[in-house]
Amino acid sequence: TTRSWDFMGLTQQVNRTALESDIIIGVLDTGISPESDSFRDQGLSPIPKKWKGSCQSSSNFTCNKKIIGAQYFRSAGFLDINDVKSPRDEQGHGTHVASIAAGGYVSNANLTGLANGTARGGVPSARIAVYKVCWSDGCNDVDILAAFDEAIADGVDIISISVGGAATDYFQDSIAIGSFHAMKNRILTSASAGNSGNEPGRVTNVSPWILSVAASTYDRKFLTKVQLGNGLNYEGVSVNTFTSKKGKYPLVYGGDVPNVMAGFSKFDSRYCRKNSLDSKLVKGKIVLCDELSNGESVFLSSAAGTIMRDAENRDNTKPFPLPATFLGVDDGDKAFKYIRSTRNPTATIFKSVEAVEKRTPYVASFSSRGPNSITPEILKPDITAPGVGILAAWSPAAPLSGINGDNRRVLYNIKSGTSMSCPHATAVAAYIKSFFPSWSPAAIKSALMTTAFPLNSTTNPDGEFAYGAGHIDPIKALNPGLVYDADEIDYVTFLCAQGYNTTTLRSVTGDNSTCKKTTGASGDLNLPSFAIPTAPLQTFSHNFTRRVTNVGSPVSKYSVKITAPPSLKIRIEPSILSFTSIGQKLTFKVQIAGQIDRAKVSASFVWDDGKHKVRSPIVVYDSS
Amino acid sequence: SHHGNTHKTYIVYMGDPLKVDHASASSLHRTMLHGVIGSKASTSLLYSYRKSFNGFAAKLTEEEKHRVAKLEGVVSVFPNRKLQVH
Numbered sequence: 001t002t003r004s005w006d007f008m009g010l011t012q013q014v015n016r017t018a019l020e021s022d023i024i025i026g027v028l029d030t031g032i033s034p035e036s037d038s039f040r041d042q043g044l045s046p047i048p049k050k051w052k053g054s055c056q057s058s059s060n061f062t063c064n065k066k067i068i069g070a071q072y073f074r075s076a077g078f079l080d081i082n083d084v085k086s087p088r089d090e091q092g093h094g095t096h097v098a099s100i101a102a103g104g105y106v107s108n109a110n111l112t113g114l115a116n117g118t119a120r121g122g123v124p125s126a127r128i129a130v131y132k133v134c135w136s137d138g139c140n141d142v143d144i145l146a147a148f149d150e151a152i153a154d155g156v157d158i159i160s161i162s163v164g165g166a167a168t169d170y171f172q173d174s175i176a177i178g179s180f181h182a183m184k185n186r187i188l189t190s191a192s193a194g195n196s197g198n199e200p201g202r203v204t205n206v207s208p209w210i211l212s213v214a215a216s217t218y219d220r221k222f223l224t225k226v227q228l229g230n231g232l233n234y235e236g237v238s239v240n241t242f243t244s245k246k247g248k249y250p251l252v253y254g255g256d257v258p259n260v261m262a263g264f265s266k267f268d269s270r271y272c273r274k275n276s277l278d279s280k281l282v283k284g285k286i287v288l289c290d291e292l293s294n295g296e297s298v299f300l301s302s303a304a305g306t307i308m309r310d311a312e313n314r315d316n317t318k319p320f321p322l323p324a325t326f327l328g329v330d331d332g333d334k335a336f337k338y339i340r341s342t343r344n345p346t347a348t349i350f351k352s353v354e355a356v357e358k359r360t361p362y363v364a365s366f367s368s369r370g371p372n373s374i375t376p377e378i379l380k381p382d383i384t385a386p387g388v389g390i391l392a393a394w395s396p397a398a399p400l401s402g403i404n405g406d407n408r409r410v411l412y413n414i415k416s417g418t419s420m421s422c423p424h425a426t427a428v429a430a431y432i433k434s435f436f437p438s439w440s441p442a443a444i445k446s447a448l449m450t451t452a453f454p455l456n457s458t459t460n461p462d463g464e465f466a467y468g469a470g471h472i473d474p475i476k477a478l479n480p481g482l483v484y485d486a487d488e489i490d491y492v493t494f495l496c497a498q499g500y501n502t503t504t505l506r507s508v509t510g511d512n513s514t515c516k517k518t519t520g521a522s523g524d525l526n527l528p529s530f531a532i533p534t535a536p537l538q539t540f541s542h543n544f545t546r547r548v549t550n551v552g553s554p555v556s557k558y559s560v561k562i563t564a565p566p567s568l569k570i571r572i573e574p575s576i577l578s579f580t581s582i583g584q585k586l587t588f589k590v591q592i593a594g595q596i597d598r599a600k601v602s603a604s605f606v607w608d609d610g611k612h613k614v615r616s617p618i619v620v621y622d623s624s
Numbered sequence: 625s626h627h628g629n630t631h632k633t634y635i636v637y638m639g640d641p642l643k644v645d646h647a648s649a650s651s652l653h654r655t656m657l658h659g660v661i662g663s664k665a666s667t668s669l670l671y672s673y674r675k676s677f678n679g680f681a682a683k684l685t686e687e688e689k690h691r692v693a694k695l696e697g698v699v700s701v702f703p704n705r706k707l708q709v710h
Contacts, residue, residue: 139706139707139708140705140706141635141707145671145681146673146681148676150675162709164708165707171699178677181640194710417710422710504699507698507699510639
């Protein structure tokens with residue numbers, strides 16, 4: 001990416017360790033475009049000795065010292081004609097994701113001049129191992145599990161998976177199962193939290209051993225101006241690479257041009273849904289649609305462009321297969337009224353321009369929100385990172401907009417999604433691991449979470465359910481002071497509390513673990529965050545035990561600072577933790593009591609030694 | 625079908641990897657399946673997970689799935705889903 005790493009303070013000059021080039025990131029996605037400049041291997045040392053994986057090379061696919069492994073997985077179902085049996089990326093997504101995490105330095109990267117700069121991944125000298133599990137029809141559980149099975153055995157350090165479905169029981173979920181066994185092998189899995197928007201409880205990849213990443217803005221945005229025939233201009237959102245050749249085009253409202261012959265009425269065509277527009281009436285015209293879409297149906301109807309209006313998604317910055325811009329409700333209404341006010345309405349859609357996003361960071365409207373539908377006592381998502389308008393490498397085999405028939409081919413593309421935020425978090429995790437190779441997945445996850453900063457409540461009304469612990473801070477995460485560590489036995493205790501029996505868990509762990517009596521539904525899992533479902537106006541009191549490990553100064557004294565609204569009483573005992581050595585573990589008790597009179601109440605506590613601030617978010621919410 | 629004999633892809637998850645070589649693990653999976661579905665086991669088995677955890681993917685009917693789920697060592701049997709990139 002050309003800007004997001006600088007936005008987060010991970011500049012080109014940042015301190016790096018030579019061990020970064022030993023870090024192997026396993027990317028489970030649509031494959032990779034090996035010719036991309038982002039994956040050149042000049043200057044890289046030989047492949048790390050620990051690597052045990054392989055490369056499915058062929059006449060059109062080879063690995064190098066950057067892409068050190070590549071395999072494809074397809075066990076079930078027929079392949080589409082557009083899919084090739086190779087790790088090669090035909091869709092662009094895997095190339096984009098891999099380059100965000102570990103792409104090398106590429107100067108003058110841009111999309112038709114947009115977002116120009118030096119593109120780089122978060123860990124530019126780390127290696128990439130590609131596991132192609134996603135095809136044009138999606139990503140099968142069967143193949144995802146096969147990729148986890150291989151990646152863990154191959155010796156990857158971090159797994160990045162920008163994929164998901166609806167949240168489901170942990171042992172019926174391929175990503176939860178795969179990441180559990182990754183955790184057992186000291187490999188952290190970073191996963192996208194989903195793009196299901198701001199309906200509560202839609203977050204995916206919710207197991208406690210995984211890092212679930214929400215998507216937020218950074219300080220750059222892309223605006224696409226539309227000028228109506230009356231001379232009024234409106235700034236919309238999209239990534240529009242088209243330069244208007246004719247200037248003004250006739251403007252029509254989708255609801256006025258239904259494809260009656262095919263049985264569609266204005267109630268379908270106003271949303272410009274598939275086949276609903278009469279192509280004879282829209283050919284060469286700009287169509288105003290009442291919904292944000294990918295633009296495919298308007299494109300296929302031979303329209304010259306589209307203006308979309310809707311209540312949400314003003315941050316869903318993405319390219320479309322034809323000139324397009326997205327207006328909010330107010331400006332969209334003005335465009336509609338203009339159409340109704342004149343006999344020959346016209347409009348011009350201009351090429352996108354860059355602008356500074358002044359309200360940043362805020363969580364994208366499309367990013368899936370908590371609470372966690374599988375374990376309501378575990379806060380999800382865990383964290384947020386940039387995922388709006390991200391420029392990164394692209395596969396020239398894939399259309400710029402991802403829509404078939406769009407003949408534009410580019411080497412760098414701008415996309416939005418939790419798919420884009422996930423590899424940002426993956427890279428920061430890899431960055432930490434390059435300094436502290438012995439840290440467990442839970443310790444790395446804790447470092448990311450306790451050093452994250454909460455976002456402005458005005459621009460982020462969903463609070464922790466939108467951003468988890470907060471926005472990722474790579475520099476602070478490198479020096480967290482204390483970490484909330486956990487290992488397999490802690491997660492087994494958690495699973496016992498979730499109701500799994502000893503027989504099941506013995507199979508999962510391969511040992512003689514037994515379920516012991518536990519506290520609460522989360523089994524007092526040693527996480528740095530707290531989620532408490534409750535009923536409104538009902539008094540509650542919960543006790544937790546937490547254990548922190550000193551990774552900061554050998555001799556240090558931390559005192560706790562609590563931030564809570566009057567309706568919550570939070571007690572922490574002891575309130576001072578005195579450490580005398582690195583690696584020392586101390587426990588403390590947390591009592592959270594009170595009642596809530598609204599949907600959600602936020603609080604937090606911070607362990608502070610004067611050098612480190614170790615923050616834990618608390619959210620108490622109405623689960624009814 | 626209404627007879628419940630439509631074959632779907634299921635994942636049979638069995639936890640930690642077996643402490644045997646990979647070929648033996650696949651053979652064990654085939655044997656397990658053979659015990660439930662007989663000679664169709666070889667064509668039914670789609671993939672053996674054997675390196676980092678234990679399990680397999682197979683084409684099964686609903687009724688066969690229930691029988692597999694009762695086998696010793698099986699943690700879960702669940703239908704293959706198609707997930708999406710985000």
